[in-house]
Amino acid sequence: MMMSSNNMECSAKAKEEEEITKISLMRSLVETQDPSSKEVDDMTMRRFLRARELDVEKASSMFLKYLKWRRSFVPNGFISPSELTHEIQQNKMFLQGSDKKGRPISVLLAARHFQHNGGLDEFKRTPSSLFSLSGCDNLDINLLFVNLQVL
Incomplete structure (x- = not known):
């Protein structure tokens, strides 16, 4: 059965809204554990969410590990x-x-x-x-x- 373009648009919008909601949830969860995460944009958060199939807990854990790794490899925020x-x-x-x-x-x-x-x-x-x-x-x-x- 083939979906109409209208149904596909509604499905895409619903998925987009779900991602936006989960990005907000993830951001609030992560910011309580690491305040420096406020500097990270939504697209980066979205990448971690998608990598963990929109599971906020798993994506947050992965993201916090990334921040820790980033601080150890690039302690000054950049590499000269x-x-x-x-x-x-x-x-x-x-x-x-x-x-x-x-x-x-x-x-x-x-x-x-x-x-x-x-x-x-x-x-x-x-x-x-x-x-x-x-x-x-x-x-x-x-x-x-x-x-x-x-x-």
Whole structure:
């Protein structure tokens, strides 16, 4: 059975309203546990909700873990290029235009990676640092971090 376009629009609006309501619930829950989360926009909250199938409890837990991780990897709120001179000199990551929706395309050439004295900790920190410097720090790059966790 095929849905009419009118029914699909109503369904999309209902889903949108449900997401907005759950974003508000998530925000109030998270802000009580971590006041710094007030700076985070609704789109970021929505990504965490969608990643946990709109389960506010699970999304909030995941989001709080993300904030904790972010503070440990980027304690000053940003990463200075002077901290990454070795990585930048290798020219292993660059932006290559944008896709049809206007999102930046980032290319990472793994063959140009040569280990430095920083060891595994620096290797794990480098991708998030380079994404941050290229302006892609708020994008969903879960696959990259899943691969790093295998190490």
